Amino acid sequence: MSFRRRRKKKDRRRFRGVYLLPNLITTMSLFAGFYAIVASMDGRFYAAAWAILISLILDGLDGRVARMTKSTSGFGVQYDSLADLVAFGVAPGIMAYLWALKDFKQFGWAAAFLFVVCGALRLARFNVQQGSFDPRYFNGLPIPAAAMMVASSVAFYHELGIMAPQGSKFILGMMYVLSFLMVSNIKYISFKKVELFRRHPFHTLVGLVLIFVVVATAPNIMGFLLMAAYVASGPISTVVYYRRQAMTAKEEGETPPAKLTNSQGLDLGGRGEA
Numbered sequence: 001m002s003f004r005r006r007r008k009k010k011d012r013r014r015f016r017g018v019y020l021l022p023n024l025i026t027t028m029s030l031f032a033g034f035y036a037i038v039a040s041m042d043g044r045f046y047a048a049a050w051a052i053l054i055s056l057i058l059d060g061l062d063g064r065v066a067r068m069t070k071s072t073s074g075f076g077v078q079y080d081s082l083a084d085l086v087a088f089g090v091a092p093g094i095m096a097y098l099w100a101l102k103d104f105k106q107f108g109w110a111a112a113f114l115f116v117v118c119g120a121l122r123l124a125r126f127n128v129q130q131g132s133f134d135p136r137y138f139n140g141l142p143i144p145a146a147a148m149m150v151a152s153s154v155a156f157y158h159e160l161g162i163m164a165p166q167g168s169k170f171i172l173g174m175m176y177v178l179s180f181l182m183v184s185n186i187k188y189i190s191f192k193k194v195e196l197f198r199r200h201p202f203h204t205l206v207g208l209v210l211i212f213v214v215v216a217t218a219p220n221i222m223g224f225l226l227m228a229a230y231v232a233s234g235p236i237s238t239v240v241y242y243r244r245q246a247m248t249a250k251e252e253g254e255t256p257p258a259k260l261t262n263s264q265g266l267d268l269g270g271r272g273e274a
Helices: 004-016 020-041 045-068 074-105 107-130 143-159 169-183 202-217 219-252
Strands: 137-139 187-189
Touching: 004 169, 020 045, 045 107, 045 143, 074 107, 074 143, 107 137, 107 143, 107 169, 107 202, 137 219, 143 169, 143 219, 187 219, 202 219
Parallel strands: none
Antiparallel strands: 137 187
16 A cells, blocks of 8 residues: 555656646647648638648747746647647648549548658657757758648639649649658758847848738738748758768869978979989
């Protein structure tokens, strides 16, 4: 009996409850993702795309609120990952299938399922690699960015007056590419080191204001273009990096070695001519 009482006390000390505010925000993000699934099943794809955007905003808030209020916990990390899988994996996968991939039959649902699986693998890898990589970069395309690429595509087609582009090979190919990028080792800027509460150069503020104005004039089109630019930035920066490495190695290889000379300055490196 004494052993059982000690074990119960130890369990109570181990689980002291959960922090309400950050987990409530995570729940709201999960709700937005679930609503996106329901809206997609009802054929309201534009509303589903906006629900994914709302989930993205809430997902960015819960972690910041937890750090600001010093209420981070292992429970919150796991709960956030599960919510992300629903909101940024399952929701855009179902939305893409019902919106544009049904006509491809097995290739369509395979693309949607692959998106969900690669998103889950991406989240699992991120959780186990936390603290072991440069926080300035993501290792692979983050799942919220992949989800927003799908959502912004829905908004872009909606702006063009195309409600459901069934049989779109572009969307099919995009789903496979996004799936690959999520589980790749391509580096993406994380923007985690951007400090909003310190002084920045004046032109930084001007640039952000210009971006806001441009996006506000045509949010559906500019949102799609911005997300496409971010998705493409990873492979482009990787190609540029390896080209620079190859050029550096080539230049070092073409540099002639220093010639050996004796004490009188005569060349000892070759046969020489009389």
